[in-house]
Amino acid sequence: MAPSTTSVRPTAPTRRPMYIDDIVSRPGVQSVLAFSRIVIGFYFLWAFLDKTFGLGFTTPSERAWINGGTPAQGYLGNLPEEQPFAEIFQSLFLNPVGDVLFMVGLLGIGVAMIAGAGLKIAAVTGTALMVFMYLVALPWVGEHGTNPILDSHWMEALLLIIAAVTLSGDKWGLGRWWAGKVGNSWLR
Numbered sequence: 001m002a003p004s005t006t007s008v009r010p011t012a013p014t015r016r017p018m019y020i021d022d023i024v025s026r027p028g029v030q031s032v033l034a035f036s037r038i039v040i041g042f043y044f045l046w047a048f049l050d051k052t053f054g055l056g057f058t059t060p061s062e063r064a065w066i067n068g069g070t071p072a073q074g075y076l077g078n079l080p081e082e083q084p085f086a087e088i089f090q091s092l093f094l095n096p097v098g099d100v101l102f103m104v105g106l107l108g109i110g111v112a113m114i115a116g117a118g119l120k121i122a123a124v125t126g127t128a129l130m131v132f133m134y135l136v137a138l139p140w141v142g143e144h145g146t147n148p149i150l151d152s153h154w155m156e157a158l159l160l161i162i163a164a165v166t167l168s169g170d171k172w173g174l175g176r177w178w179a180g181k182v183g184n185s186w187l188r
Contacts (some may be wrong), residue, residue, distance in 0.1 A: 015181035017188070020170035025115035034116075037163040040156065042124070043111025048106035065103060072102035080142040091138045105129050113163060117174015118188050123164035130157040 024030050050057050051071040054064025063069040070077075076094045079086040092098070103123055112122035130153040138143045162168075167188070169175025175188075182188055 015184070017183050018167060019176060020167040023166050030105040030168070030171045033163065033166050033168035034173065036159055037113050037116065037119075037168040038172065039116075040159040041110050041162065042157070043110075044106050045110025045114060046108055048103060050171075051103065051106070069110040070096070070099050076136065079136060083137060083141050084141065085135045085138075089132065094135075109160070113160070115170025116171075116175040117178035118187065119167070119175070120168050120186055123160040126137065126160040127157040130154070130160075145172070 020030055020033070024033065047058075049055060051059045051069070052065045054061035054069065056066060058073070061067065065071055073094050073096075076086070076090050076098070079090070093101070108118075109122045109126040109129070111120040115139065134151060134153040137151075139151045140148045145151050153167060166178075167175055169178070179188060
C-alpha cells in the first residue's frame, strides 16, 4: 500500500479566553475599573436618553429627537465658522443619517459599557466619535476651554479604551459569559 500524500494539519490548541484576572490581579483595582466602565457607559446612555426624550438637561423637550429634533444636526449646525474642520463634518453628517449614526452610537456604546460585553467595539466606535467631536470643535479655536490642547473628549476616549483593554466587563458585567461565546475576538 502506497503512503498517503495528503498532509495532516495539526489542529491549533484551543485557547481559553482571557479574563480580567489575567491582566489585573488586585480585586480593588478590578472594582475601580468596573465602576469606571459603568460610569462612562451611563454617561453615553444618559446623553442618548436626554437627546431622545428631551429630559431638560442639555436638550429641552421641544428639541428632543422624538419631537422632531436633530441631535447631530443641532450640534454641527451651530459650530463657529473659524473651526477648521467644521465644513468637512457638516458636509458628511449634517443630515438625518448623521443623526441616526450619532444616536445609535451613543446608545450602543452606553449599553455595551454598562453590560460589560462588546467592549472592544464600543471602545473603537466611541473613540472614533470622541475624535470626531474633538476635531470639529478644537479647544484652541474660538471660545477657549480650560486647556489649549485637551478637552473632555480625550478622557472619555481613554476610559473607553481602558475598559476594553483591561476586560473590565468581567467584573460586575456580562464579560465572562460573553467571552465564553466569542472568545478573545474583536467582538469581545
